[in-house]
Amino acid sequence: MSNGPSNAYNGRWYDSPESTSQKRAWAQDAPYTRENRDSIRRLVGQMLMIPLDSPTIDAYVTNMIKNHYVGGVLLSRRSMRHSVEVRGLVEDLQQAAREVGYPHPLFIAIEQENGMFAPFGNGSLGTQFPGALAVGAYRSVEILFDIAKASATELQTMSINLNLAPVLNLDDPNGGVMTSRTFGDDPVNVSRCASAITDAHRSRGMACFVKHFPAPRQGTSGILETRTLTTEPKYAPFRKAFENGVDGVFLEPTMWAIPTEQTFEGKDSPAQNLIRKHFGYEGVLVGSCDRASEKVAGVYGGELCIRGFINGCDMLIICEHPSDILDTLEEIYTAVEMRRISKAAIEQSLERIRRVKERYLSWGAAINPPAMQLTLPSLMRHHRELAYRAYEMAVTIVRNEQNILPLSKPRRSTVLRQPTGYCALFTPIAPPRYPPHEGTPPDPFEFLGKAINARGFAVNHSPYTHEGMTETHFALVKRASFIVFVCALDTDPEYPAQIAALKMLTKVRLEQPLIVVAACSPRELLWDMYLEVLICTYEYTREALDAAASAIFGDITPTGVIPFKRYKAPPLSQTPTRDMQRWEVHQWEKRRDLYASADLWKKCLGWSPKWQLDASTLSNLLDRPGHSRHFVVKDPLAHGKILGLCATYTIRAGRNLVGSLAILMVDPEFRNRGIGLALHDEAFQYMRAHPEIDNAQLGSIFPRFFPGLPEEMPPGDQEWFVRRGWMMEDTYIFDLYLDIDKWRQPEDVFGPLSNQGITFGACSPAVFEDLIQFEDKHFSTYPGWVEKYRALKDTDDIADAVLAFSNNSIVGAALVFSGVGNNQISRDIPWPRVIGDRVGGLACVGMGPEYRGRGVGAGLVCAALLELKNRGLAGCFVDWSTDRQVYESLGFETYGKYRTTAWRKV
Structure with missing residues (x-):
């Protein structure tokens, strides 16, 4: 990470808008002339990216590459039909760029955030992996790392080299970003998820740009405030990404599309002041010229793009209609000739773009891409188990009053009035996520009905509309053994009608169990009404619905947690408890944490006379500067008390190091609340970031607590490590x-x-x-x-x-x-x-x-x-x-x- 300019923000206001080096460069900035128009095209074009909305290269795209030298192409869902076709399409794009003398290959970009509405990954073209909100629910950055690496590998089969993801914004109902695209509202967890994804992409040699850096609030004087940035949670994930050297970042429109009079005293834009000077970030800044930007700016076309370059963007994605794009480009070229866009700023932007392209791209790989060891269909078969496992881990049981779940066969006679009756399944009318393909039913919720039927129940499946429950639905309710009601698409205008239909159902049903499945964000369902059973899957993909059925009938034990905590104020009887706590992980310090660690050891392992350790012996084992890194979770309500400890070591094995997860223990009174998972994830993030660590082991060699999992450990605790991705072997150490x-x-x-x-x-x-x-x-x-x-x-x-x-x-x-x-x-x-x-x-x-x-x-x-x-x-x-x-x-x-x-x- 760059240290930024010499006058970077350190708690005071800036005396000037630019660094000395910028002033010197701008003073020497020679204007362009119309004779330099081709040179201007070559420079400005590399700062532009255009979308491709068809599966073929039309004349418009060819013209933008050969005559306007655009630096990248953004693939959409409409341009992707088959992996082989996309790979050939990309090769043709790169060949066209090579023929006209591009210094570096094109960015071939995609916005692949996974989840329901990603352009790639529908189970037919690419593996269907869970989206951000489901990821925030299962809270395992190692599984996320594996998923991101698998997803990047599948994208590379189509020669895609840039992913415009993930979203680092915190979940906020009024924030403008769909909840399903966020990892939740915990900045610590969002930072871990972002690091896992960017690390995975980097390990596969693929660039990624995170999004969307938010603008700061305005002060009473109208000037954008920067004094309290370091304490605002919404910037924590971006600050962590900058420290990890992320390749680029998307900006919210309010960061770059605002008029000049709304910048810092009319001189610095928020992007230049906050990101460049305050955070010292020197990566690529990207803006998207779309309807949202036009609404913020009050202008469109060339003037919007010009404002973006003036306000600090290094690249712009231009979403203009082909008939308007030439006029937009001419306005940009004229602005460069008239020095509205400075030559020095262009050169700085091109240098940032060049660094990213040289790091990840080469003409050899672009023109003759290396043969993949596995084709996309083979990779999808290989990744299918990982996807299902992640969806199962994301399932969250929010409420289970009277222990209705699971509806396993032995319990059906005691839970249900008619153990052999049928299930009434009510689902909303939801749009298809992708164009229908062979084997895909028109109603995505048919998968849930089939999954319930496979568990031995007849299913009466009746969709409901915005008109709510009808007499047909009420008739099904009277004869049903139990009811499953699904809510989906919380961003849809008709979602309130779904909530109203659910409220009506709670009034008219008899004594049957009512199981509510939230195939979206469950925020409105948490406190608005009393629900006996509430299950969250966060999506209505086939994999998510299959996981919901597995949770209902006891085939899996759900371990997901709600990924946000900004609920409406609950009734006093439902006040949130420590179960909803988001645990902050701290690095272990001997002076502060040794005796509390000894207390925790005694509490966790004091039951066995074989494993007794005092504070002095524990100090000898933990205090290993240069070869160890330990982490703790503290009780926020009890000063100094440690609720969880994770110890890690490194040991030389050949040319590289092996990381050892030596011990992980959690206070027995606070288990099953995410503490162990937070510690486990933090340890793996540390080992993944270490440049010399290739492998990790469970247990340690020297120093040693245990070489593996003690046989005395309860089976449930051993299974916990299996769910974290550790593969148990049939051998033992003695x-x-x-x-x-x-x-x-x-x-x-x-x-x-x-x-x-x-x-x-x-x-x-x-x-x-x-x-x-x-x-x-x-x-x-x-x-x-x-x-x-x-x-x-x-x-x-x-x-x-x-x-x-x-x-x-x-x-x-x-x-x-x-x-x-x-x-x-x-x-x-x-x-x-x-x-x-x-x-x-x-x-x-x-x-x-x-x-x-x-x-x-x-x-x-x-x-x-x-x-x-x-x-x-x-x-x-x-x-x-x-x-x-x-x-x-x-x-x-x-x-x-x-x-x-x-x-x-x-």
């Missing part, structure tokens, strides 16, 4: 313990090994380098393993390495440690000290491959036990064993058993 005082050395261990020429002894300085070479050769791929041997020299603990020799060559090694030594392992593994003061440990036991299976391992363990016994230790702890047979044959018993999980890409 910690073992041996009482040395009761141990007797086996008589048949050293004799046979001595006959083979195998001897044992402690390491000495003379053979230390040989030891390191042996470990490097055989165990360099084991994270942290070789480093523990190397560290012996620095701590003067070389004798802690017990070696096996054959003909004076090292063939095996093991590390022993105790609490009184300097060996780092004694600080990395806390459980020997928990067992007792005179307990040592054994770690990093390994032999050369040709000596495995010959008893060398058992001999090495016995030699290590004798060493610990000679040091006066009473017990031996062995950590991280995947094969416990050797140890059990020598008398060890299992201390801890842990389920392993597969490493995952971040």
Whole structure:
């Protein structure tokens, strides 16, 4: 992120509208002449983008590329029929640009926010992924990262290189942005979602521009205020995006289309003053010349575009009719010649556009795009499970009075008057999301009826109109076992009629359960009336409706939360509780959080005598500057109390680092409220942003709480990690313990090994380098393993390495440690000290491959036990064993058993 100009805002007003460098450039700005008209076209054209509304390249588009050098083309739903056709269309566009000497390829853009009304992703052309509001409900940025990466991959099959998404505006009923396009009203969650999407696009080599940067409020003097910007929640997601180096940002019309007299003292526009100077952002600023902009500006055509460039836009999307576009362009060219648009401003904008294009685009890939490993249909089959999983996670049970749900088979006889009766399904008349294709019913809610029918109920499906409930509907109600009523399209003028129909239904129904499904924002349903059961799916896609049926009949356990909290004032009996809390995550600080963390550990794990940790031991494990980053959620109503803790470490594995999610715990009294999810997401966002971390593991290596999920963990807690994307394996890791005082050395261990020429002894300085070479050769791929041997020299603990020799060559090694030594392992593994003061440990036991299976391992363990016994230790702890047979044959018993999980890409 750029630091911005030298006189950036720091709490005072600006003395001048431009930086010194800008003034100097403008003073030297030489005017263009009519002889330079072709040069002007080439410069200005790169700052323009036009929409393509047909599946073919017509003369208008060809003329805009070859004669006016537009810098980008925006694809719409009407221009996309088949992925192969779109890919060919894009190649033709790029070829036309190359032929006339474009310095960089065209931006081929799309507004793909996913959800119901995105131009791509209807289940036929592209995977149907959930939109922003549903994403805000399931609150898992790792799933969102996977979705955004999958969506970007599918777009790349059509050679699309720029996505104009996501929307970073907070949900506001009066804000002008549809609720379904926002992630909710929590700026922290919106920032996390935006970071996940932009990171995913960047990982796929695709640019993305976020939107829509809002204008600040006006002060009493009419001047736009900037004093309190840092504290306004609506700017927090954009500030975070700027810090992450987002490629570009769309501006609200009130940021760039306003008349000059409404700018800062008639000199600086909001874009120049706020974004460039206040936030120090140097990416691409984009405006869209559409009806909304014309309404704000009071002008249209060329004058609107001119105002956009004067007020700081680097690019404009011109939505003019082809018959009017030439007049608009001529007005822009004349404004450049007359110096209304400065040459210096044009050059600065072109430089910002050039940086983005050089980062993501190349002529080689544009003209001859690389072959995709999988075609779009193959990718859609591959991504289908991810999409369904995300929709299921988004389903939110807002109310479930009298525990009516789930309507599982065993409960139907107790919940329903007629367990074998039928379901009355009432749905609104909703427009099709896409042009109908084969297999798509004209009524999208038929999918819900079929899903209910598949669970063993006959369904009487009766749509209702703006006229509300009729006698036909009332007749169905009287004979129904239960009723499902669906609301949708909260932005539709007829939505109030849906609410009125629902109110009427609540009055005329008998005693049947009424299940209300909000296939849109549920805001109006929260407090306006009493509803026994309210389920939110936020969309009426097939996947969302299938997920709703699964939740109703108990096939899934809904985990979604309402993604906004600005409800109408509820009755006193329905005052919002902590369940509606949006949790802010803080970075762990030792001075502030250590003792509260120890209290949380005791509360979460104090039930087991094996896992007791005091504050001092916890400090040794958590306080690892440079190799750790921990996060906490605090109770806003109790000073200093920690409700959740997540500890992460990094460890070297080859050329890159592995991130470890070492521990995640939440106060038992505050679980199932989103605290664990907030911590989990924050940890993954940190690891994803780290330039050297490629993979993440659940558990940790050094230092270590647990190497995996403890077997004692309740199944529900293990399932929680599975829903977060962790893949459980069928293997286990074991910690073992041996009482040395009761141990007797086996008589048949050293004799046979001595006959083979195998001897044992402690390491000495003379053979230390040989030891390191042996470990490097055989165990360099084991994270942290070789480093523990190397560290012996620095701590003067070389004798802690017990070696096996054959003909004076090292063939095996093991590390022993105790609490009184300097060996780092004694600080990395806390459980020997928990067992007792005179307990040592054994770690990093390994032999050369040709000596495995010959008893060398058992001999090495016995030699290590004798060493610990000679040091006066009473017990031996062995950590991280995947094969416990050797140890059990020598008398060890299992201390801890842990389920392993597969490493995952971040």
